[in-house]
Amino acid sequence: MEEKIKAKIMDEKKMKRTFLRLGMEILERNREAENMVLIGIQTKGVFVARRIEQLIKELENIDLPLGILDITMFRDDLHMHEKQPAVKKTQIDFSIEDRDIILIDDVVFTGRTIRAAMDSIFELGRPASVQLTAFIDRGHREMPICPDFKGKYLPTSRRERVKVMLKEIDGQDQVLIMEPTRF
């Protein structure tokens, strides 16, 4: 589908401030910071998670374990596709038993990805808590899921797409709303 930029919502400066606030909020809520583990959802969530990991290191000088979670195998729509979605790597090299999981994604939308992520996490053990961090909450939830920490609430239309871009993979830091050129 071809699409064009409808609006630029955040630039590098704004994103930096938002990340900083997210990091502070996570630390504020979790007094036992050492009990936290970060899990980023493939693919963008992993990069957002790395930023938060870095921030927490700068703020508190602690190294939190960071895991990577691919939720493809737990999707609820696998039987509907004619094409199988690509499976990516899951890598969680630490025990999540009794830890406070900070589950991180770039955008929360219908909530179905998060539902799949939670199913996947509970196959790995029983965490003390799961707290959801989304850099952008774009509304349209179909599941009873609400982020504990959100960078920005961004009301969108369903046919639009929110694009969180990060220097590490996209060359620059910005958040865009994209809309299809034809529909």
Add this chain to the structure above:
Amino acid sequence: MREKTFKQNHLLGIEHLSVADIETILETAEAFIEVSTREVKKVPALKGKTVVNLFFENSTRTRSSFEIAAKRLSADLINFNSSVSSLKKGETLKDTVLTLEAMNPHIIVIRHSASGSPHYLTTFARSSIINAGDGFHEHPTQALLDALTIQQRLKTLRKLKIAIVGDILHSRVARSNIILHQKMGNEISLVGPPSLVPLEFEKMGASVYYDIRRGVKGADVIMMLRVQEERGAKNYFPSIREYRNLFAINRDIFSLAKKSAILMHPGPINRDVEIETFMADSRQSVILEQVTNGIAVRMAVLYLLKGEIHETLN
């Protein structure tokens, strides 16, 4: 993000796969390796799908590997055992498959002693067909798991020298591997007695050697094949002892390969026939890694065989 597509409906052989298809299978397999390291070795990806294992030849490892792969993906699996089936009562292969299909399976995994039987099934079956070994023809999942193992150990699948030693003539494993490494642009040398390595194979782009020392020289990978007594391999050389003296791999011969070389064998191994016990248990031997990777590769193939892949979500 890279767009990937896997458009195959069946896995009949390496012959029908493009390099991109092979890479997609291997990447997917790498992602599935992790599932087998979990405490709960199960993901719901194929929940509600039915896989039939239809084996007309004895096989423990391939059949159980497919079985574990299907179960770890939450598929339902039926093992169809030919020795107690109606085939013994005179039913044809086609009728057997049509009967199974009436139970609406999604995937049929077949092993048969007749080359081409999986292809034949695709002419009338509605399910996806996976070839788990057909006669002397192909054994694609074995070549794919070998490729995954090579990639893990040597960090690449290109610019390699692959030496395959033994009964090439009767080996579907060799044929699938030759085709795969041909597609990857690797150099292939085949080693064995002239009766088991006909010069015909040079037409497939491989070099043929009757002297193992020349064949394995500078190799990155040495694949040993089993002497298949059940296929009458013994009729092709004078004695097992002579075969062992000329074509078995031992420390001395292995040292002619590259320092980083790995030793592979599709199993089951005949210790001290084609492979010296010391070598089979050495650090360079990846025989057990091949078995482990077999599950991940078969999971990937079962998962992918529903059509195309596309990039996902959001």
